[in-house]
Amino acid sequence: MSLIGALKAVGQRRARQYKNIYLPVKRSNEKLADDNSYINSALEQIDSLQQYLELNQTTRIIDFGCGQGRFANGLILRLPDLKHYTGVDTNDDAIKWCKRWIENYYPNFQFHFIPAHNARYNPSSPPRQQLTLKQKGFHLAFLNSVFSHMLIEDVKFYLGEMHKLLIPGGVIYATAFVEEWVPEIEENPDGYLNEDCVGPLHRVRYEKTYLLNLFEKAGFDLIDFEYRGIKRTGQSIIVARGKGIKES
Ligand SMILES: C[S@@+](CC[C@H](N)C(=O)[O-])C[C@H]1O[C@@H](n2cnc3c(N)ncnc32)[C@H](O)[C@@H]1O
Incomplete structure (x- = not known):
């Protein structure tokens, strides 16, 4: 590893205290350098989720692509007695950070590295491996x-x-770049959101009906769609409920 690579890796491992939790010093999230904005972004999502399901200490949550535990840290502040949280990511450094700075202090928050291919976050791993988690039946x-x-x-x-891991009637909350009157999918569309794209899969944009059909085909009923609901990134929010039986 080069000296710059080594320094970067050390930076990614560091944390600073915020109330009774730790936050990453070097962050992968866009526009969330300030600690209050970072944690408030998670708290706002937690509060908005309460309209779709009751979040209490027995709610079982899977945070797929958990990154550096932004959502997990928000949950610790809002629901300190939460019994079952599972975070999964293909970024080994992010999972190491979460284990050291979250799981160590809050063992009900469990983090797992899965070596799954993603051209942006983990290009060297093989694609699409089934998730073999001990914990199932997530809400x-x-x-x-x-x-x-x-x-x-x-x-x-x-x-x-996700459909396999959720209980029947379980809720999926996902954010994505979604627009109408665009091709079904486009990677790094030119000038989209007036920002430049850096590297593969920076912004993958989906056509609305096409993406919502993928949820339907995977066995979910749409509950809510909020266009560009995440103002900071321009991503839309999709909330759906598992039907129990998947379309063939
Ligand atoms: C933009 S970050 C979002 C992190 C986190 N969800 C948050 O809100 O702060 C996207 C995350 O998805 C993870 N990811 C992408 N593809 C994945 C895959 N196939 N399996 C697991 N994690 C994946 C990346 O490693 C990265 O941490």
């Missing part, structure tokens, strides 16, 4: 800013995996 699958960096076959596959 909520949370995928913030994950499908926004995934192509169609991955989205289909992980929607299927």
Whole structure:
């Protein structure tokens, strides 16, 4: 590893205290450098989820593509007695950070590295491996800013995996770049949101009906769609409920 690479890796491992939790010093999230904005972004999502399901200490949550535990840290502040949280990510450094700075202090928050291919976050791993988690029967699958960096076959596959992991009637909350009157899918569309794209899968944009059909085909009924609901990133929010039986 080069000196710059080594320094970067050390930076990614550091944390600073915020109330009774730790936050990453080097962050992968866009526009969330300030600690209050970072944690408030998670608290706002937690509060808005209460309209779709009751969040209490027995709610079982899977945070797929959990990154550096932004949502987990918000949950610790809002629901400190939460018994079952599972965070999964293909970024080994992010999972190491979460284990060291979250799981160590809050063992009900469990983090797992899965070596799954993603051209942006983990290009060297093989694609689409089934999730073999001990914990099943989740009430909520949370995928913030994950499908926004995934192509169609991955989205289909992980929607299927989430459906298998949720209880019947369980809720999936996902954010994605979604528009009408655009091609079904486009990776890094020119000038989209007036920002430049950097590297593969920076912004994967889906056509609305096409993406919502993928949820339907994976066995979910749409509950809510909020166009560009995440103002900071321009991502839309999709909330759906598992039907129990998947369309063939
Ligand atoms: C933009 S970050 C969002 C992190 C987190 N969800 C949040 O809201 O702060 C996208 C995350 O998805 C993860 N990811 C992408 N593809 C994945 C896959 N196939 N399996 C697991 N994690 C994946 C990346 O490693 C990255 O941490």
